[in-house]
Amino acid sequence: MKNKLTLLLLLCVSLYAYGQPADSLTIRKIYNEALGNGQSYEWLRYLTQQIGPRLSGSDGAQKAVDWTKQLMEKQGFDRVFLQEVMVPHWIRGAKEMAYIQNGKQKITVPIAALGGSVATPDKGIEAQVIEVKDFPELRALGVDKVKGRIVFFNRPMDPTKTITFEAYGGAVSQRANGATEAAKLGAVGAIVRSMGLAQDDNPHTGGMRYGTGVPLIPTAAISTNGANLLSKSLTENPSLTFYFKQDCESLPDAKSYNVVGEIKGSEKPDEIIVVGGHLDSWDLGQGAHDDGTGCVQSIEVLRILKALGIKPKRTIRAVMFMNEENGLRGGIKYADLAKQNNETHIAAIESDEGGFTPRGFGIVGTAQQKEKVIRWKPLLSPYGLHDIGPGGGGADIGPLAALGTVLFGFKPDSQRYFDFHHTAIDRFEGVNKRELELGGASMAALVYLLDKYGL
Amino acid sequence: MKNKLTLLLLLCVSLYAYGQPADSLTIRKIYNEALGNGQSYEWLRYLTQQIGPRLSGSDGAQKAVDWTKQLMEKQGFDRVFLQEVMVPHWIRGAKEMAYIQNGKQKITVPIAALGGSVATPDKGIEAQVIEVKDFPELRALGVDKVKGRIVFFNRPMDPTKTITFEAYGGAVSQRANGATEAAKLGAVGAIVRSMGLAQDDNPHTGGMRYGTGVPLIPTAAISTNGANLLSKSLTENPSLTFYFKQDCESLPDAKSYNVVGEIKGSEKPDEIIVVGGHLDSWDLGQGAHDDGTGCVQSIEVLRILKALGIKPKRTIRAVMFMNEENGLRGGIKYADLAKQNNETHIAAIESDEGGFTPRGFGIVGTAQQKEKVIRWKPLLSPYGLHDIGPGGGGADIGPLAALGTVLFGFKPDSQRYFDFHHTAIDRFEGVNKRELELGGASMAALVYLLDKYGL
Numbered sequence: 080m081k082n083k084l085t086l087l088l089l090l091c092v093s094l095y096a097y098g099q100p101a102d103s104l105t106i107r108k109i110y111n112e113a114l115g116n117g118q119s120y121e122w123l124r125y126l127t128q129q130i131g132p133r134l135s136g137s138d139g140a141q142k143a144v145d146w147t148k149q150l151m152e153k154q155g156f157d158r159v160f161l162q163e164v165m166v167p168h169w170i171r172g173a174k175e176m177a178y179i180q181n182g183k184q185k186i187t188v189p190i191a192a193l194g195g196s197v198a199t200p201d202k203g204i205e206a207q208v209i210e211v212k213d214f215p216e217l218r219a220l221g222v223d224k225v226k227g228r229i230v231f232f233n234r235p236m237d238p239t240k241t242i243t244f245e246a247y248g249g250a251v252s253q254r255a256n257g258a259t260e261a262a263k264l265g266a267v268g269a270i271v272r273s274m275g276l277a278q279d280d281n282p283h284t285g286g287m288r289y290g291t292g293v294p295l296i297p298t299a300a301i302s303t304n305g306a307n308l309l310s311k312s313l314t315e316n317p318s319l320t321f322y323f324k325q326d327c328e329s330l331p332d333a334k335s336y337n338v339v340g341e342i343k344g345s346e347k348p349d350e351i352i353v354v355g356g357h358l359d360s361w362d363l364g365q366g367a368h369d370d371g372t373g374c375v376q377s378i379e380v381l382r383i384l385k386a387l388g389i390k391p392k393r394t395i396r397a398v399m400f401m402n403e404e405n406g407l408r409g410g411i412k413y414a415d416l417a418k419q420n421n422e423t424h425i426a427a428i429e430s431d432e433g434g435f436t437p438r439g440f441g442i443v444g445t446a447q448q449k450e451k452v453i454r455w456k457p458l459l460s461p462y463g464l465h466d467i468g469p470g471g472g473g474a475d476i477g478p479l480a481a482l483g484t485v486l487f488g489f490k491p492d493s494q495r496y497f498d499f500h501h502t503a504i505d506r507f508e509g510v511n512k513r514e515l516e517l518g519g520a521s522m523a524a525l526v527y528l529l530d531k532y533g534l
Numbered sequence: 535m536k537n538k539l540t541l542l543l544l545l546c547v548s549l550y551a552y553g554q555p556a557d558s559l560t561i562r563k564i565y566n567e568a569l570g571n572g573q574s575y576e577w578l579r580y581l582t583q584q585i586g587p588r589l590s591g592s593d594g595a596q597k598a599v600d601w602t603k604q605l606m607e608k609q610g611f612d613r614v615f616l617q618e619v620m621v622p623h624w625i626r627g628a629k630e631m632a633y634i635q636n637g638k639q640k641i642t643v644p645i646a647a648l649g650g651s652v653a654t655p656d657k658g659i660e661a662q663v664i665e666v667k668d669f670p671e672l673r674a675l676g677v678d679k680v681k682g683r684i685v686f687f688n689r690p691m692d693p694t695k696t697i698t699f700e701a702y703g704g705a706v707s708q709r710a711n712g713a714t715e716a717a718k719l720g721a722v723g724a725i726v727r728s729m730g731l732a733q734d735d736n737p738h739t740g741g742m743r744y745g746t747g748v749p750l751i752p753t754a755a756i757s758t759n760g761a762n763l764l765s766k767s768l769t770e771n772p773s774l775t776f777y778f779k780q781d782c783e784s785l786p787d788a789k790s791y792n793v794v795g796e797i798k799g800s801e802k803p804d805e806i807i808v809v810g811g812h813l814d815s816w817d818l819g820q821g822a823h824d825d826g827t828g829c830v831q832s833i834e835v836l837r838i839l840k841a842l843g844i845k846p847k848r849t850i851r852a853v854m855f856m857n858e859e860n861g862l863r864g865g866i867k868y869a870d871l872a873k874q875n876n877e878t879h880i881a882a883i884e885s886d887e888g889g890f891t892p893r894g895f896g897i898v899g900t901a902q903q904k905e906k907v908i909r910w911k912p913l914l915s916p917y918g919l920h921d922i923g924p925g926g927g928g929a930d931i932g933p934l935a936a937l938g939t940v941l942f943g944f945k946p947d948s949q950r951y952f953d954f955h956h957t958a959i960d961r962f963e964g965v966n967k968r969e970l971e972l973g974g975a976s977m978a979a980l981v982y983l984l985d986k987y988g989l
Contacts, residue, residue: 111694239566241917241972276968436891436947438918462696463893463947465920492891492918492947494968513731513949517696 102458102531105389106524110462112383113520119375120512122150123434126375127365127507134194134362135402136168136333143358144336147374147399151340154382156397158343161336164412166402168333169194171362172326175299177270180205181312181319188305191282191363192297192325193254193271194405195289199297203324204229204268210313214252214260226265229321231313232257233272233306236497243493244432247274251285258298259290269298270321272306274497280304281502284361286405297325337409338399342381344530346392351417352529353396353427353484354380354522357403357410357475364505368496372434372515373489374399379519380526391530393425400475403431407474414478424484426529428522429473433499435491436514437463437521441470444485448534452487455528464521466490485534487525491518557913557986560844561979565917567838568975574830575967577605578889581830582820582962589649589817590857591623591788598813599791602829602854606795609837611852617792619867621857624649626817627781630754632725635660636767636774643760646737646818647752647780648709648726649860650744654752658779659684659723665768669707669715681720684776686768687712688727688761691952698948699887702729706740713753714745724753725776727761729952735759736957739816741860752780792864793854797836799985801847806872807984808851808882808939809835809977812858812865812930819960823951827889827970828944829854834974835981846985848880855930858886862929869933879939881984883977884928888954890946891969892918892976896925899940903989907942910983919976921945940989942980946973 113119130146133139144161151159177190192198209225211217212234217225232253236246251274258269273283282300289295301309312319338358344350356373360366377397384391401409417424428440439459442449449469456467472486480486491514499505568574585601588594599616606614632645647653664680666672667689672680687708691701706729713724728738737755744750756764767774793813799805811828815821832852839846856864872879883895894914897904904924911922927941935941946969954960 110696114694114696238968239569241565241569243968436949460920463920465915465918494891494972495966498966511950511953513693513698517949 102528105527106458108387109383109523109527110520112386113379113516113523114513116386117379117516117519118382119379119515119519122375122378123367123371123510123515124507126371127367131365132362133358133360133366135166135335135359135405136330137362140335140359140401144338147338147358151378151397154378155385156340156342156381159340161338162412162416163334163336164401164408165332166335166408167406168330169405170328170330172198172328175323175325177321177323179309179312179319179321181316186308188308189280189282189302190270190299190305190323191284192299192327193287194284194361195287195329196258196298196325196327197295198326198328199324203322204297205320205322206267207318208309208313208321210310217260217264222264225261228266229268229270230257230261230266231270231309233310235272236274236276238276243276243497246276247497250274254285254300255287258287258296259293262293262296266296268296268323270323271298271300273300273303274500275303277498278303278307281504283501284363285501299323299325335401337401337413339396340378340381341394341396342384342391344393345390348394349423350393351396351422351424352393352526353398353424353476354526355398355400355427355475356430358399359402359404361404361501363501363503365507367505367507367510368433368499369501369505370403370431372510372518373430376430376515376519376522380523383519383523389527393530395526395530403475410475411478414482417479417482424479424482425534426485426487427476427479428487428489428525429476430489430518430522431473432489432493433491433496434510434515434518435495437491437517439464439466439490440525441472441488441490442468442485443472443480448485451534458528459524462521489518489522557983560982561913563842564838564978564982565975567841568834568971568978569968571841572834572971572974573837574834574970574974577830577833578822578826578965578970579962581826582822586820587817588813588815588821590621590790590814590860591785595790595814595856599793602793602813606833606852609833610840611795611836612798614795617794617867617871619790619792619856619863620787621790621863622861623785623788624860625783625785627653627783630778630780632776632778634764634767634774634776636771641763643763644735644737644757645725645754645760645778646739647754647782648742649739649816650742650784651713651753651780651782652750653781653783654779658777659752660775660777661722662773663768663776665765672715672719677719680716683721684723684725685712685716685721686725686764688765690727691729691731693731698731698952701731702952705729709740709755710742713742713751714748717748717751721751723751723778725778726753726755728755728758729955730758732953733758733762736959738956739818740956754778754780790856792856792868794851795833795836796849796851797839797846799848800845803849804878805848806851806877806879807848807981808853808879808931809981810853810855810882810930811885813854814857814859816859816956818956818958820962822960822962822965823888823954824956824960825858825886827965827973828885831885831970831974831977835978838974838978844982848985850981850985858930865930866933869937872934873937879934879937880989881940881942882931882934883942883944883980884931885944885973885977886928887944887948888946888951889965889970889973890950892946892972894919894921894945895980896927896943896945897923897940898927898935903940906989913983914979917976944973944977
């Protein structure tokens with residue numbers, strides 16, 4: 080008898096841990112719908128090839144707002160609405176130019192102004208170069224060796240990190256703060272090795288900010304091949320000069336929007352689950368992996384639920400956040416409005432690490448909440464979602480944490496992401512249809528479980 | 535006291551299960567070496583771009599034999615040798631031509647003769663078309679409806695399979711046996727929908743065989759776009775005709791070689807662990823993912839061991855098998871020689887599913903052997919190797935199973951593989967350096983554990 084009770088208990092525990100067989104079937108249907116009738120790839124084609132780059136304040140950004148709103152309305156979601164938000168409006172202007180002047184040899188190298196940078200004077204800047212790997216090395220050089228020069232930040236992303244985002248995290252301070260640190264010591268410009276692991280000719284733009292009380296010096300990314308060449312040339316001739324010219328400008332803030340589509344919850348409409356990506360993108364490519372994929376996957380999640388006749392208990396929202404790249408104003412605005420309107424957001428999922436094959440989800444929440452989600456692993460691991468545990472959520476949904484929302488960062492395979500990130504080659508062709516669709520299905524599966532079981 | 539004993543026991547069990555901390559460190563070093571100093575990507579560049587396609591019996595195949603032999607000699611492996619083997623020698627001849635003649639409209643479509651097919655007559659073949667999804671449907675039509683026609687096999691790979699090899703498995707019989715089944719009913723040719731999940735214009739070639747006692751009719755693959763168009767056109771006009779012309783030919787068997795490099799074991803040199811890929815490739819592309827990547831990864835495994843000063847107890851061999859694509863003669867020869875020479879092969883790992891991000895290993899062996907390997911999971915899963923369990927080994931190493939060898943199939947992410955497989959776009963550019971290197975590291979880590987702990 081005792082043994083039978085134990086067995087029964089074990090059965091209950093394991094059913095609780097593994098979810099109902101019905102869940103497993105529903106999740107299979109979600110993947111079948113995504114892979115068999117998926118729409119996200121064609122949506123991405125339009126967003127990237129017909130609309131193209133969508134930097135905050137640009138015509139492309141406005142077109143993307145209009146188009147995603149119409150698209151979600153056509154899907155018949157219960158409500159589609161905009162959230163107005165003022166966003167920074169930086170423009171690149173004319174294409175940048177740069178060369179290494181090594182004695183009589185002039186070698187052109189590919190650069191791209193960093194987002195937020197000031198322009199050079201019209202005639203450009205030419206100066207000697209001092210190469211450093213990090214800020215301590217720069218500070219150790221002191222004003223004497225830096226003043227009047229261009230500082231060249233050349234710390235590569237560490238290729239031995241198996242998750243490329245860790246390599247990015249170890250290098251990106253150069254891009255974000257390099258100009259400020261250089262200006263403190265009297266530099267006239269800052270050139271930063273591109274945040275990429277591939278050795279190629281594509282400069283990677285990206286956000287930077289100026290500290291207060293220091294001169295605003297122009298700053299640009301140089302391609303990894305260009306950085307290698309400059310470093311090698313400096314070894315041979317430390318007194319060579321570098322020339323660059325850029326035309327970028329910060330205009331007054333512009334009016335823009337988050338775009339939100341929702342399916343109303345049937346039982347607990349006041350509890351909201353968000354799935355989102357950011358609609359803005361850097362201007363060099365088409366904003367495919369960053370983050371067109373996250374946007375179309377989020378809309379696809381709602382489409383899949385509707386197509387399968389799944390009526391969520393809670394309200395599910397697809398949110399296209401505006402201005403992740405150079406301000407995060409959309410994410411901040413979304414959380415502000417949620418607070419202002421007394422909305423309860425139980426969970427938010429962001430897809431902003433590319434449209435690659437799914438690997439899992441990072442979770443930001445209490446130990447108990449994480450544990451609950453980790454117990455769903457047996458339902459998700461058959462689809463390659465093994466990495467479910469503590470981890471980052473996502474920039475846009477970050478501000479929701481203060482409201483007690485549990486955050487989920489969708490984690491696709493990271494190997495190729497930084498080949499595309501913020502470059503001219505972040506285009507539709509770089510996205511694989513099936514990988515994109517598997518991502519949407521993975522997010523839909525998690526939304527389904529979150530809606531059914533809460534947190 | 536009892537509790538302390540229990541604790542000690544638990545500790546022992548968990549150390550046994552999880553391996554030594556030293557293993558974890560060595561495996562980290564293996565990945566660091568692969569990602570930081572990896573050579574396989576540049577080797578692959580040479581193999582694909584300088585040597586190119588390597589169909590059995592071709593000049594390319596011979597060049598690849600010579601080059602990989604030299605490459606392994608330069609690496610200073612203890613022994614590098616060839617194994618002579620006679621291989622089929624099929625040649626494509628002039629580029630194929632095909633069109634749909636729909637009333638007055640003539641629409642060219644891309645086809646590629648299947649490997650092993652006979653040519654059409656010089657003037658080509660033109661006939662009405664009968665479309666079927668599978669052999670039962672074909673047989674149900676009977677001689678009356680098939681005789682004198684071209685049979686069009688149009689069963690797509692199932693996109694809802696999350697592992698694409700399963701979708702391939704469900705469709706490939708059309709390619710392998712379609713011509714024979716069609717000829718039995720008097721068809722004059724067989725056109726087969728390409729084995730790919732993408733909708734594009736790349737026909738996928740691949741092996742086929744003729745059954746005995748039926749006429750040898752010519753057979754070719756048509757691109758997925760071409761197949762869709764042909765199917766649609768047939769719906770509109772069932773009496774349209776299809777024309778195709780191909781020039782291929784089977785020549786007498788040619789002399790070729792497996793290429794083997796080895797590091798001699800320090801303690802048990804007579805116990806051999808093989809890691810391999812196949813050196814031959816279809817003629818349309820450059821044989822990058824299929825299977826240049828498997829070859830360079832295998833050589834890289836031995837290079838990594840040497841670079842880290844790891845002296846294996848057992849003998850480790852990198853084997854470039856010849857003729858996987860249209861005969862498997864190299865794999866059969868390798869096992870024959872192993873038997874003849876009384877060699878003990880404890881394990882063999884094959885990489886022949888592309889150079890994509892690693893996911894795990896399939897194991898063919900006894901339950902006990904599988905269990906032992908599965909206990910190493912905690913050492914391997916930090917590198918994304920979650921799928922370790924029963925599964926296929928690999929075509930080339932298959933014949934070793936009869937000698938009691940445990941087989942391992944390296945499993946990379948499968949989503950993109952069939953975009954490239956047997957097509958003109960299976961080129962160097964489709965391979966990502968880091969994904970390739972992670973694969974080599976994963977194989978090296980498994981070799982390290984197999985060598986240290988046996989099976």
